[in-house]
Amino acid sequence: MSDPTPEPPPSYFRNWLSLAGTVLALSAFFAFVLLLAVDMLAHQGNPYMGILAYVVAPGFLLLGLGMIAAGAWLHRRHLLAAAPDQPLPNITIDLGRPADRRRLLFFTTGSALFLMLTAFGSFQTYHYTESVQFCGQVCHVPMKPEFVTYQISPHARVDCVRCHVGDGAGAFVKAKLNGVNQLIGVITGDYHHPIKPPTNLRPAQEICEQCHWSQRQVGRLDRTYTHFLADETNTPFSVRLSLNVGGGEARGGAGGGIHWHMNLDNKVEYIATGERAETIPWVRVTDATGKVTEFASKDFKDDPAKHSIKRMDCMDCHNRPAHNFLPPNDAVDLAMASGRVDPTIPWVKSNLVEVLTQTYTTESDAHAKISDALKTRYPGQPKLEAMIAETQRIFSQNFFPEMKADWRAYPDHISHKNSAGCFRCHDGEHKTADRKHTLKASDCNSCHVILAQGAGEELEKLNPKGHNFFHLDSEYSDFSCHNCHTGAFPK
Numbered sequence: 001m002s003d004p005t006p007e008p009p010p011s012y013f014r015n016w017l018s019l020a021g022t023v024l025a026l027s028a029f030f031a032f033v034l035l036l037a038v039d040m041l042a043h044q045g046n047p048y049m050g051i052l053a054y055v056v057a058p059g060f061l062l063l064g065l066g067m068i069a070a071g072a073w074l075h076r077r078h079l080l081a082a083a084p085d086q087p088l089p090n091i092t093i094d095l096g097r098p099a100d101r102r103r104l105l106f107f108t109t110g111s112a113l114f115l116m117l118t119a120f121g122s123f124q125t126y127h128y129t130e131s132v133q134f135c136g137q138v139c140h141v142p143m144k145p146e147f148v149t150y151q152i153s154p155h156a157r158v159d160c161v162r163c164h165v166g167d168g169a170g171a172f173v174k175a176k177l178n179g180v181n182q183l184i185g186v187i188t189g190d191y192h193h194p195i196k197p198p199t200n201l202r203p204a205q206e207i208c209e210q211c212h213w214s215q216r217q218v219g220r221l222d223r224t225y226t227h228f229l230a231d232e233t234n235t236p237f238s239v240r241l242s243l244n245v246g247g248g249e250a251r252g253g254a255g256g257g258i259h260w261h262m263n264l265d266n267k268v269e270y271i272a273t274g275e276r277a278e279t280i281p282w283v284r285v286t287d288a289t290g291k292v293t294e295f296a297s298k299d300f301k302d303d304p305a306k307h308s309i310k311r312m313d314c315m316d317c318h319n320r321p322a323h324n325f326l327p328p329n330d331a332v333d334l335a336m337a338s339g340r341v342d343p344t345i346p347w348v349k350s351n352l353v354e355v356l357t358q359t360y361t362t363e364s365d366a367h368a369k370i371s372d373a374l375k376t377r378y379p380g381q382p383k384l385e386a387m388i389a390e391t392q393r394i395f396s397q398n399f400f401p402e403m404k405a406d407w408r409a410y411p412d413h414i415s416h417k418n419s420a421g422c423f424r425c426h427d428g429e430h431k432t433a434d435r436k437h438t439l440k441a442s443d444c445n446s447c448h449v450i451l452a453q454g455a456g457e458e459l460e461k462l463n464p465k466g467h468n469f470f471h472l473d474s475e476y477s478d479f480s481c482h483n484c485h486t487g488a489f490p491k
């Protein structure tokens with residue numbers, strides 16, 4: 001380095017692409033800092049602010065950096081091609097040169113700062129894409145049904161990702177790739193209406209048992225289901241059940257009852273058909289001693305090995321823990337039982353179920369037509385406005401015409417009244433190959449006993465051994481409930 005006036009080293013970065021990249025990266029960087037500040041100071045999070053700050057801005061920053069590098073590489077190729085014999089620009093660093101020292105200092109502090117901010121930025125990006133806001137609100141049209149029902153579910157405070165994304169890097173990458181696919185679907189409008197139930201939920205044992213202790217003995221639960229008939233006086237009719245939930249293993253108690261299926265002392269496997277597992281023609285049980293028993297419905301003659309066999313878990317019964325779309329019958333019953341709709345208004349039960357189940361194109365279309373229809377049916381009714389408001393609320397929380405999502409698209413398997421539910425297996429028709437043994441719990445008293453039924457004083461006549469089900473003035477013990485009770489019955 002004897003040259004007294006050293007040439008400033010020429011740079012590969014002096015080209016248009018790298019320059020444009022620098023401008024882009026710098027703008028994206030400042031946009032990121034600004035959006036970050038706004039997002040942190042803002043009181044109420046805005047889902048789009050998040051997507052701009054943690055997805056779009058870092059995206060442009062990376063694009064800018066990529067352009068700088070690509071420009072330099074292209075420029076180097078260009079120089080080489082133009083003058084192959086010319087020595088390449090000298091890019092050695094000489095710490096004896098003050099200009100080089102300044103450059104180095106600038107470069108190292110710059111990189112350190114950038115790395116820190118990227119680390120923070122990626123953490124924020126990670127955090128943000130895992131948030132309920134991102135999952136539920138960014139794609140607000142397709143996710144609206146799940147987001148709205150989630151917010152009124154028992155799991156409204158559980159983040160979406162705790163049920164939908166597994167632990168560990170593999171699950172994270174898989175979920176993000178899947179997410180990119182879904183984003184493309186949203187942008188191009190290419191997604192199912194209604195969205196299909198996920199087939200890739202992590203094993204229930206991992207999801208639900210983060211919080212629920214599967215060895216727990218629940219014992220008996222006392223529940224009352226209140227209904228009103230579709231007649232002029234909206235005759236009240238309630239059923240008070242003592243549900244034998246029990247527990248999954250013998251250690252903590254009797255180890256039987258409904259939670260017997262928890263796969264602790266035994267294993268239940270099945271074959272399901274239909275997109276929402278509506279029919280289950282074949283079941284296999286392996287008990288604690290290793291004894292295997294198979295049950296099948298009459299017309300199932302296939303070789304089970306030709307089908308995909310699934311192991312039963314929590315979500316085969318609790319399939320709507322966070323997104324329960326109430327059938328109109330139950331939603332109106334609930335509103336009447338809690339006094340939000342006055343049960344003394346003639347025919348109110350049947351009229352509300354009927355207006356809820358008309359065909360509407362959008363939520364606002366439904367609101368307008370519900371209001372018109374009820375005004376025509378109840379002119380001068382003093383509680384009309386409250387009735388309209390409540391019916392519109394029921395609609396908004398349970399019906400999503402834009403996505404074709406409602407109780408018909410997503411039946412709840414926990415019961416057997418509005419869909420087959422437990423009776424997909426416990427219908428008295430699932431038997432061993434010799435047709436001699438029926439699957440246990442195929443009678444009205446093994447899952448629950450009816451403590452009382454009816455209304456008023458009737459409901460106080462408790463029978464701990466269980467009443468026979470008194471249905472439409474006669475006793476009833478058949479497994480075809482959902483053939484009549486469709487959720488919007490009898491209209």
Ligand code: HEC
Nearest residue numbers: 135136146150155158159160163195196197198319321322
């Ligand atoms: C407590 C666990 C849990 C939480 C929390 C949860 N989900 Fe789900 N979600 C499920 C289960 C279980 C299913 C599958 C239901 C089935 O198979 O019938 C599901 C299904 C879905 C589906 C598919 C369509 C459907 O309704 O079956 C979407 C979309 C969805 N969830 C989005 C979300 C979003 C968005 C959030 C957060 C706002 C969320 N979920 C929170 C458990 C959960």
Ligand code: HEC
Nearest residue numbers: 154155158162163204207208209210211212314315318321
């Ligand atoms: C992050 C913790 C968490 C996870 C994960 C979780 N739950 Fe829960 N779950 C709760 C809490 C807390 C409650 C009680 C809510 C309350 O009573 O307000 C609850 C309540 C319930 C109830 C009673 C609901 C009711 O109507 O009272 C059921 C059933 C249930 N969970 C099933 C599940 C299933 C099935 C899964 C897996 C898909 C699951 N939970 C995942 C925390 C969780």
Ligand code: HEC
Nearest residue numbers: 208212214218221243245258259261262313314317318414
């Ligand atoms: C065979 C169907 C079935 C399976 C499988 C099942 N449950 Fe349940 N579970 C029920 C029924 C029925 C109830 C009664 C309450 C109801 O109807 O919601 C119940 C009640 C509960 C409750 C409420 C208990 C309370 O004290 O209020 C929780 C929590 C629960 N289950 C969690 C789970 C978890 C976690 C799993 C998986 C390890 C699971 N269940 C598997 C059918 C099932």
Ligand code: HEC
Nearest residue numbers: 256257258260270283285317414422425439440441446447
């Ligand atoms: C996939 C099929 C399937 C579904 C769905 C199902 N079960 Fe079962 N259940 C079984 C099998 C198999 C047995 C064991 C039958 C036997 O050994 O004879 C059983 C046993 C039981 C038992 C007796 C347990 C004991 O104490 O020995 C009860 C109670 C029960 N189920 C309740 C329910 C309820 C309630 C639901 C719905 C929420 C339900 N089951 C859904 C397959 C199923």
Ligand code: HEC
Nearest residue numbers: 225239414415417422426441442443444447469477478479
């Ligand atoms: C395999 C278990 C099982 C069998 C067998 C069974 N039930 Fe149920 N039943 C349930 C469960 C679980 C629920 C309620 C779950 C929920 O909604 O939380 C229920 C709910 C009910 C209800 C209240 C429904 C409502 O929404 O008002 C009635 C009434 C009823 N059962 C009658 C019967 C009759 C009658 C029989 C015999 C034909 C029968 N059950 C057989 C599991 C069973």
Ligand code: HEC
Nearest residue numbers: 227228229230231237329417471478480481484485489490
């Ligand atoms: C042959 C058709 C039919 C079958 C099968 C049937 N029901 Fe009903 N059920 C009716 C009719 C009709 C009413 C009166 C409905 C009304 O006026 O709202 C009714 C009323 C009810 C009610 C009170 C009102 C309501 O809307 O919830 C309950 C609870 C009920 N049934 C439960 C059951 C159960 C549980 C089963 C199966 C064990 C069953 N039903 C089977 C026809 C049927």
